[in-house]
Amino acid sequence: MASPPVTELTSRARDIFRLVVEGYLDSGQPVGSKTLAQRGDIELSPASIRSVLGELEAMGLLAAPHTSAGRMPTEMGLRLFVDGIMQVAEPTREERAAIEKQLSDPGPIERALETTSALLSDLSGLAGMVLVPQREQRLTQINLVPLDDRRALAVLVGEDGHVENRVLDLDGPLPPSALQQASNYISSRLAGRTLAEAARTMQAEIASGRSALDEASRQLVEAGIATWSEDAARRPVLIVRGAANLLDESALSDIERVRSLMDELESKQSVAQLLDSAREAESARIFIGAENRLFALSGSSVIAAPYRDREGKVVGVLGVIGPTRLNYARVVPMVDFTARSLGKRIG
Known part of the structure; x- marks a missing residue:
């Protein structure tokens, strides 16, 4: 089921929806009407906010866990957020410098690919992945x-x-x-x-x-x-680094999801095929949860971007994988910048 266009939301509903998603992505906890009312961003009573939350839930954008009165975004809600509401935060000067410095080593391209995968993992706190260029050395x-x-x-x-x-x-x-x-x-x-x-x-x-x-x-x-x-x-077609980053406290509370994710990562050929589907994208492409059959069981998200040589030809794809609750606004531009930097390194 496709998410409704953001234009179908009133400005009030859009503001409340954005605050719920941002609050959930930040804390991992459902966000309730009382919390939203106390923020001071919305001049509405808790009762009025609850009414809007109910409307958003009826649209399939939010869900209410049975253990909480708060709401959290569904995968459809996350798709609406990243496509139409999210404001990306470009990598900081320090992050850009770190990426460019790590990729400035004039050594073998294989080393640059390994470095890129580890770099993405370190900066994002997720698992970094790099699809080896589909070309051979002449x-x-x-x-x-x-x-x-x-x-x-x-x-x-x-x-x-x-x-x-x-x-x-x-x-x-x-x-x-x-x-x-x-x-x-x-x-x-x-x-x-x-x-x-x-x-x-x-x-x-x-x-x-x-x-x-x-x-x-x-x-x-x-x-x-x-x-x-x-x-x-x-020759491996996929380099994965930082899978241990996926084993945080919240993940360990759902061991079946973790087991599914690790099994999926072991299937490198399937993951490589998923990344390869982003080769034609102009910038980072986002796969959320069950939108992709491979990660439907683990409920994971993948952010992938192609990297090009100096002539603009796509030679591979890189990205990260993590839980659907990740900082999309920060990670998406980071993946894009790393793809551009690796492309300059390849020449």
Whole structure:
């Protein structure tokens, strides 16, 4: 059921609704008419406020827990609040500086992704998530170095100067000429290609007998292709940090919800698919509770934003996950700013 447009609320109802939602998000407790009357923001009696609260409840925007006379927002109410009423609070100067400083490290992109996930967790107090870019490093050179009789080290050099190492298992000792021939053969087929693209070309050439490699060099190239293919298949698509932040006192009082949330986070492929659905968003996208089937049981919210390279191309998605009762006004712009900062780092 979609939430009603905010224009359907009178200014009085909108003010009361906003105060209830903000009070609940701040304290985690239902907000009653007496509390609202004592604030002094609304010049209405508790009885008049109760009448408006009842109208908002009838619209499905508020709910009254059986243990309290106060009201709290429903998921539909939270959707109305974040889409039409919430006033975001941009990250502070200190927070922006911290984000930019953490992401200024010129090291490998994998380290930047790990840093981003942990950074989001630390700043938001939630669990941070980063979807690894759906692209592969384009390489310019591969050098094969013997380690011992049954292992060789493949040194992979990327276009951006980034260097990665892979250990290849060998069937037995190989002459240095085989290592050199295999290195030259592989490097000559890397121009403008990813390793996976070059591997497919090499496989086709070897299968058709067009490789011009001797037996020892061919075996080494095939060992490399097998290792790199396996490595790509196991490469994580999602980095999650700070899941322990979700185990606060309020969460521990509802252990089934916590168990559901942890189970959902374990299903990284499903979470990655959810984040990936935000790739086309212009800014942060908010998923609240049962709006998304994946987190329907745990009643969790996800805030996700795509991050782009300098050309404006979306290369991944980052975000946070936490309870539906979170500080949306603070976290949404923080996720947006972090996405822009990571995009600058990727280049």
